[in-house]
Amino acid sequence: QVHLVQSGAEVKKPGASVKVSCEASGYMFSNYGVSWVRQAPGQGLEWLGWISGYNGDTIYAQKFQGRVTMTTDTSTSTAYMELRSLISNDTGVYYCTRDRGSLDYWGQGTLVTVSS
Amino acid sequence: DVVMTQSPDSLAVSLGERATINCKSSQTVLYSSNNKSYLGWYQQKLGQPPRLLIYWASTRESGVPDRFTGGGSGTDFTLTISSLQAEDVAVYYCQQYYYTPHTFGQGTKLEIK
Numbered sequence: 001q002v003h004l005v006q007s008g009a010e011v012k013k014p015g016a017s018v019k020v021s022c023e024a025s026g027y028m029f030s031n032y033g034v035s036w037v038r039q040a041p042g043q044g045l046e047w048l049g050w051i052s053g054y055n056g057d058t059i060y061a062q063k064f065q066g067r068v069t070m071t072t073d074t075s076t077s078t079a080y081m082e083l084r085s086l087i088s089n090d091t092g093v094y095y096c097t098r099d100r101g102s103l104d105y106w107g108q109g110t111l112v113t114v115s116s
Numbered sequence: 117d118v119v120m121t122q123s124p125d126s127l128a129v130s131l132g133e134r135a136t137i138n139c140k141s142s143q144t145v146l147y148s149s150n151n152k153s154y155l156g157w158y159q160q161k162l163g164q165p166p167r168l169l170i171y172w173a174s175t176r177e178s179g180v181p182d183r184f185t186g187g188g189s190g191t192d193f194t195l196t197i198s199s200l201q202a203e204d205v206a207v208y209y210c211q212q213y214y215y216t217p218h219t220f221g222q223g224t225k226l227e228i229k
Contacts, residue, residue, distance in 0.1 A: 035218070037166075045158075045166065045209055045220040061217035095165055101213045102156040102171035109165055 002026040004096050004107035011113045012086050019082040020110045022096030029077035030054045033099040036070065036081045039109075040092040050099055051079060086114045118143050118212055122221035128229040135197040137224045139188075139210035146190045147214065154214035157186055157195045160223075161206045169208075170195065202228065 007021040022034065036048040049060035051070040058070050069082045079096055094110045097103035119142040129135040145154045153173035158166040168177045170186035173193055183198040197204055205228060210221040 044223045045160075045211070047211075047218040047220065050216075050218075059216050063217070101154065102168055102177075103158070103166075103211075104168045104171075104177065106165035106167070 002098065002105045004098065004105055006094075006096060006107040006110045009111040009113070011115065014087055014114055014116055016086050016114075017082060017084040018086060018112050019080055020094050020096070020112070022079040022081070022107050024053075024077045024079065024098070027098070029072075029074060034070075034072070034079040035097045035099040035103055037095045037097060037103070037106075038092045039095070040089070043092070048081065048083075048094075053079075083112075086112075088114050090114050117217055118145070118215045118219050120210055120212055120219050120221040122208075122210060122224050124224060125222070126225040126227065128227045129197075129200045130229045131202065132199050133229075135200050135204070135226055137195045137208050137210075137226070139193040139195070139221050141191045141193075141212050143215070144190045145212045145214040153189050153193070154212055155186075155188075155193050156211045156213065157184075158209045158211065159204075159206045160209065166209065197226075200226075200228070 003025045005023045010018050030053050033050050033052050035050045038046050051058045071080045091114045096107040098105040121140045123138045155173040157170040160166040169180050174186045185196045187194045207223045207225050209223050
């Protein structure tokens with residue numbers, strides 16, 4: 001069955017960068033995209049962007065343009081999301097999702113805490 | 117960005133009763149060429165990732181109980197739970213995936229009365 005397994009929790013200082021990984025299994029990685037969604041503590045869901053599992057094309061939410069980079073390693077069916085210049089408001093749980101338009105499988109989430 | 121507005125923000129319903137959540141998009145998410153509305157519904161239980169319930173506004177995801185029904189088209193959508201069960205306590209989100217960014221509604225918290 002389909003699984004998305006994300007890397008562990010991170011604590012970062014303001015201004016630093018974080019890179020979260022998402023290893024996919026149980027399906028053909030190149031047949032789907034991966035979207036990244038985050039959730040601040042006690043808040044709703046926010047879409048950061050999408051990357052093609054086929055050719056690495058990306059679409060980023062304008063809010064994160066210039067600060068986020070999404071990449072894939074097709075040899076290991078792993079997607080990565082790097083967010084730079086972190087501020088306290090970036091604290092939250094970051095999810096990778098299998099994107100077929102709707103988001104049908106979700107990783108377990110990675111808690112990123114930004115604190116001085 | 118397309119704004120997704122859910123109502124109500126919270127809802128308390130008795131076990132076995134019907135629960136209805138509304139979602140309105142600021143622009144149509146209906147693609148006329150295939151007559152599909154690019155709208156999904158998700159359920160998030162406490163401490164868990166969201167789970168896809170409904171896609172194309174009204175198609176139930178595999179494994180989702182048939183008490184969950186999605187309806188609507190264009191800009192106005194509903195998620196109905198026909199007979200509320202204790203395990204349905206959660207926050208429910210709609211999301212449009214027609215335009216980027218793929219925006220979510222603010223969420224509706226569903227509780228037992």
